[in-house]
Each structure stands twice: as structure tokens, then as C-alpha cells.
Amino acid sequence: MKYINYLLLLTFICASLSVHAQEEVKTIQPTIMVVPFTKKNQNFRSVYEYNETVRIAMTKVKEAFDERGVNTIDLVAKLKQNNNNEALTEEQNSALKDEVLKNSGADIFVVVEANRNRLNSGNNVNIILTAYDVFSGESLANKTASSPTMYTDNFDKLTEKAVEKEIDNLLNTIQSKFDLIVKEGRTVTLTIGISEDADYDLDMETPDGDFLSDYIEMMMEDIAVNGNFHVQGVTSNKIIFDLVKIPLKTDKGRNYRVSRFAATVVKKLKALDLEAERTIVGNNVIITLK
Numbered sequence: 487m488k489y490i491n492y493l494l495l496l497t498f499i500c501a502s503l504s505v506h507a508q509e510e511v512k513t514i515q516p517t518i519m520v521v522p523f524t525k526k527n528q529n530f531r532s533v534y535e536y537n538e539t540v541r542i543a544m545t546k547v548k549e550a551f552d553e554r555g556v557n558t559i560d561l562v563a564k565l566k567q568n569n570n571n572e573a574l575t576e577e578q579n580s581a582l583k584d585e586v587l588k589n590s591g592a593d594i595f596v597v598v599e600a601n602r603n604r605l606n607s608g609n610n611v612n613i614i615l616t617a618y619d620v621f622s623g624e625s626l627a628n629k630t631a632s633s634p635t636m637y638t639d640n641f642d643k644l645t646e647k648a649v650e651k652e653i654d655n656l657l658n659t660i661q662s663k664f665d666l667i668v669k670e671g672r673t674v675t676l677t678i679g680i681s682e683d684a685d686y687d688l689d690m691e692t693p694d695g696d697f698l699s700d701y702i703e704m705m706m707e708d709i710a711v712n713g714n715f716h717v718q719g720v721t722s723n724k725i726i727f728d729l730v731k732i733p734l735k736t737d738k739g740r741n742y743r744v745s746r747f748a749a750t751v752v753k754k755l756k757a758l759d760l761e762a763e764r765t766i767v768g769n770n771v772i773i774t775l776k
Contacts, residue, residue, distance in 0.1 A: 516664045517557040519564070519592035520548045523599035523614070530561060530586070542645045543600035543613050550653040559592050584768075587620050593734075594660060595620055600645060608635040611644040615652060617660050621672050621744075622769045627659035671711030671731030674744055674769045676751070678702060680723040681776045687722040692758055699725055705754050706730060709747070744769055 522533040522540045534541055544561075551558050564586075587595055599614040610633045617627040631651035633644040680687050688699040696704070699720050707713045711731040718728035733742040748771045752762045755775065765772040 515557060516593040516660065517559060517591065518551055518617075518660070519559040519561055519587070519590050519595045519620075520544050520551070521561050521587070521595050521597055523597050534562065537600075539600045539602050539611065539641060539645065540598060542642055543611075543649065544598045546646050546649040547596060547598055547615065547653065550649055551657065554654075554657060556657065559590055561590075564590055590620070592620050594618065594626065594664065596656070596660075600648075602641055602644075605635060608637045609639065609641070609644065610635040611641060611648045613645070613648045613652075615656050617656065617663075619667065619672070622674075624673070626663040627656055629656045629659075668734050670714065671733055672742075672769070674730050674732055674747060674771055676706075676727040676730050676771045676773070678725050678751075678755075678773045678775065681774050684776055688720065688725060689722055698758075701758070702755075705751070709750055709754075744771060747771065748773065 521530060522537070522544060524530060524533050534544070548558055548560070594617055597614075597616045597618065599616075601612050603610050603612060612632045613630065615627075615629045615631075616625060618625055629652040631648045633647040633651075636644065638644065686698075688697065688702075690698045692698060692701045694701070702725055703717065706715045706727065709730070709732075711733055714729075714731040715727055716729040718726040720726075730747075732744075732747045736742050736746070744766050748764045748766055751771070751773060752764055755762045755773070761776045763774045763776065765774075
């Protein structure tokens with residue numbers, strides 16, 4: 487009887503762990519937006535509307551993600567929902583495209599490039615799929631694939647065949663990289679400098695007897711995920727962190743924004759009665775002490 491009870495208890499524990507693992511995977515799954523590859527003077531709308539092969543490839547990639555239970559955001563629907571007429575115009579520039587991506591709500595965007603090839607031996611489609619972290623722009627995955635070469639003008643089917651070849655590998659790589667981001671945090675850079683008008687520098691002593699530069703480093707140990715940061719260099723009037731890991735989400739499950747990180751740094755500096763001004767460009771934070 488004791489042996490049976492032990493087996494029942496073990497079964498219950500294993501089942502609970504399995505459910506917990508499934509819930510954890512579900513929680514950290516990224517949200518993905520599929521976008522077309524654009525050259526310097528191109529915009530999302532023109533490529534999407536006027537390049538049929540790319541449009542088909544984007545649709546097939548998004549459908550493949552949806553079929554696998556991935557959270558996706560539709561590019562065109564998102565733009566229309568936001569009534570972002572400027573983002574839909576021919577004059578859309580790179581800065582605006584970045585803005586569209588960062589305001590999309592997506593964690594990752596997948597850039598789709600597709601080309602038709604008409605050959606003597608038949609027709610085929612080549613695709614290039616590249617996944618990036620919306621937050622940092624870091625490349626997370628890159629896959630290329632070609633459809634079978636066939637005597638057919640059904641490029642829809644050829645595109646679908648090309649997508650099917652690599653979509654699982656792409657998604658597995660994305661998930662693996664995203665799991666690492668969840669565990670280790672996202673990367674920002676931070677520069678803290680002293681203005682020319684200030685009557686102190688980073689060698690100033692704090693009330694605890696530490697140099698200001700040392701205080702800032704200890705401050706990063708508290709703020710960075712797992713204390714993970716790297717100092718690129720320190721002078722008497724500037725300290726540069728080329729890597730600081732910040733959380734993916736807040737305690738309430740919302741996206742942890744760079745502005746929140748910057749506000750935390752400023753608040754800790756103000757605890758020393760230092761006036762601080764922040765500037766944020768992408769995932770780069772610049773703080774000037776006055």
C-alpha cells in the first residue's frame with residue numbers, strides 16, 4: 487500500500503511539473519510581426535502592395551506561424567488600426583519604419599525577402615527569412631530556402647514549398663534565442679557624463695566614501711539583470727557601459743521599456759543630490775550630470 491501511495495505521489499508531482507513547464511513555455515512565447523525586406527528608399531506599403539512574390543511569402547510565413555500557435559501581429563492591420571497614414575505613405579523613411587516596429591507590440595520581427603526565378607529547367611522561388619529583436623535590432627535567426635524547380639507558373643505553391651522548408655528551423659531558433667533573452671535580459675548601452683559646467687567629476691567622493699564612478703558601477707550591479715553589465719571605459723568625466731542587461735518584462739508582465747531603465751538610473755543618481763538629464767535613442771541611454 488505504501489508503495490502504491492508513493493507511485494501516486496510521484497505521478498502527481500510529475501504531472502504538476504509538466505503543467506508548470508507548459509505554462510512557463512506559454513508565458514515566454516514571443517509575439518512576432520512579419521514585414522517585407524525594404525531597401526533604403528522603399529517603404530513597407532509599396533513593397534507589400536507592388537511585389538506579389540513578397541506579399542505571398544509574407545502571408546505564407548504568417549500563416550505558418552499561426553498554424554503553430556505563435557502570437558502574430560499583422561503589419562497592414564496594425565497600421566490601419568493606428569490610423570497611421572504617415573506610415574503608409576510613399577515618403578516613409580527608415581526612422582519611421584523603426585518607429586512602426588517599436589510601437590507594434592511585437593517582440594520580434596521577421597523580414598521576408600522573396601524572388602521568383604524562371605529557368606530553362608523550370609521555375610522556383612528563393613526566400614530569405616531574418617528575425618530581429620524589435621528592442622535592440624539584434625539579429626536572432628537567418629534562414630534561406632528554395633522551392634523545388636518545377637514546370638509551373640503557380641508561384642503561390644512554390645513560395646509555400648520554400649517557406650515550409652525552413653519555417654520550423656526558423657521558429658525553433660527564434661524561440662531558443664528568445665528564451666535566452668527572457669533568462670538573461672535585453673541589452674542596452676549607457677553613457678553617464680559630466681557636463682562642462684559642473685563643479686565635480688567622477689572622482690568625487692560620495693557620502694559613503696566611494697568615488698562617484700564606483701558608486702555608479704555598484705548601482706549597475708543592483709539594476710542589471712543578474713548584475714550583468716560591462717564597462718567599456720572610465721575617465722574623470724565619463725563612464726561608458728557598452729552592455730547592460732535589463733528585464734524583458736516588469737513584475738506585472740508589461741514590457742520593460744528603456745525609459746523605465748533610464749528613470750531608475752536617474753532616480754538613484756538624484757539620491758546623491760545630483761541633477762541628471764536623460765536622452766534615449768533606441769536602446770542607447772545617455773545621462774548628463776549637471
